[in-house]
Amino acid sequence: xxxxxxxxxxxxxxxxxxxxxxxxxxxxxxxxxxxxxxxxxxxxxxxxxxxxxxxxxxxxxxxxxxxxxxxxxxxxxxxxxxxxxxxxxxxxxxxxxxxxxxxxxxxxxxxxxxxxxxxxxxxxxxxxxxxxxxxxxxxxxxxxxxxxxxxxxxxxxxxxxxxxxxxxxxxxxxxxxxxxxxxxxxxxxxxxxxxx
Amino acid sequence: xxxxxxxxxxxxxxxxxxxxxxxxxxxxxxxxxxxxxxxxxxxxxxxxxxxxxxxxxxxxxxxxxxxxxxxxxxxxxxxxxxxxxxxxxxxxxxxxxxxxxxxxxxxxxxxxxxxxxxxxxxxxxxxxxxxxxxxxxxxxxxxxxxxxxxxxxxxxxxxxxxxxxxxxxxxxxxxxxxx
Numbered sequence: 001x002x003x004x005x006x007x008x009x010x011x012x013x014x015x016x017x018x019x020x021x022x023x024x025x026x027x028x029x030x031x032x033x034x035x036x037x038x039x040x041x042x043x044x045x046x047x048x049x050x051x052x053x054x055x056x057x058x059x060x061x062x063x064x065x066x067x068x069x070x071x072x073x074x075x076x077x078x079x080x081x082x083x084x085x086x087x088x089x090x091x092x093x094x095x096x097x098x099x100x101x102x103x104x105x106x107x108x109x110x111x112x113x114x115x116x117x118x119x120x121x122x123x124x125x126x127x128x129x130x131x132x133x134x135x136x137x138x139x140x141x142x143x144x145x146x147x148x149x150x151x152x153x154x155x156x157x158x159x160x161x162x163x164x165x166x167x168x169x170x171x172x173x174x175x176x177x178x179x180x181x182x183x184x185x186x187x188x189x190x191x192x193x194x195x196x
Numbered sequence: 197x198x199x200x201x202x203x204x205x206x207x208x209x210x211x212x213x214x215x216x217x218x219x220x221x222x223x224x225x226x227x228x229x230x231x232x233x234x235x236x237x238x239x240x241x242x243x244x245x246x247x248x249x250x251x252x253x254x255x256x257x258x259x260x261x262x263x264x265x266x267x268x269x270x271x272x273x274x275x276x277x278x279x280x281x282x283x284x285x286x287x288x289x290x291x292x293x294x295x296x297x298x299x300x301x302x303x304x305x306x307x308x309x310x311x312x313x314x315x316x317x318x319x320x321x322x323x324x325x326x327x328x329x330x331x332x333x334x335x336x337x338x339x340x341x342x343x344x345x346x347x348x349x350x351x352x353x354x355x356x357x358x359x360x361x362x363x364x365x366x367x368x369x370x371x372x373x374x375x
């Protein structure tokens with residue numbers, strides 16, 4: 001209940017502080033694409049799916065609450081002593097809830113826009129047989145949006161997820177991370193005022 | 197416009213500070229898989245009960261990465277178990293940093309890492325890396341033993357008496373560190 005109240009207050013605040021409050025627009029959208037693990041021998045590329053909403057704060061700045069699901073492909077290792085047979089292991093999956101800050105062309109009107117993305121998220125990594133890991137994570141990336149109309153747009157994004165973790169049971173170890181790249185295509189629908 | 201740029205700059209600096217807080221190691225780390233081939237062994241209830249000693253310091257992949265190791269993220273096995281008894285056996289793998297000479301001592305002191313591998317009476321069961329995750333348990337306790345680098349694996353059966361051969365044993369460790 002407290003969380004819902006806080007969320008409501010946050011959303012109302014966002015609307016009220018926006019200089020565009022009188023022309024308030026927001027969008028909802030979905031996206032999907034390719035998930036590329038970076039420097040991880042125990043996984044292969046997989047898929048990414050997600051949902052997002054965009055709330056512009058100014059003409060150059062917006063926040064995007066989002067949910068992203070990334071599935072890694074199975075890792076593969078060739079075992080020489082068993083006649084070079086390939087053995088696999090499930091690569092694991094992430095589900096992240098977070099907020100991205102989008103800087104650049106965020107209005108979503110008809111035409112071309114480009115922007116940078118900085119985000120924070122609570123990410124859960126799950127892999128069969130292992131305890132789930134939930135950590136604060138970072139998203140960094142760029143995006144290009146093509147407004148087909150003032151209300152409908154398509155975007156292409158490249159984002160990187162940094163999932164840091166430290167194993168407290170290993171005193172000699174430092175904070176490490178898993179990193180994944182996500183190349184996605186998305187569709188967004190805008191609600192609110194048209195530019196025309 | 198100017199105000200927005202200042203905000204964007206502040207956010208950028210904030211993110212940069214956050215990345216620096218995480219540390220260089222966090223940014224440059226990756227996951228590697230260390231594969232260890234282990235000798236075949238025989239396991240019987242009271243005789244020929246042999247622990248499988250593992251010395252990671254003798255493995256070239258481990259040696260190459262151990263100084264920059266952050267964590268062991270996954271433990272997996274492949275093996276073929278032959279059950280010589282006339283009843284179904286439930287295969288288990290236990291781990292400890294100490295050597296024990298009887299199944300009772302292992303059950304009392306070691307950490308059970310795999311359990312529930314059904315082996316038919318007088319039959320054979322092979323499990324691969326992926327399948328071993330179906331039987332994996334106590335990962336957090338087991339990895340602390342792996343960090344000692346020298347430890348023992350015990351291949352046993354839940355039922356007594358038991359008589360098994362374990363062949364083609366492979367241990368897989370997924371490790372986070374400098375790739």
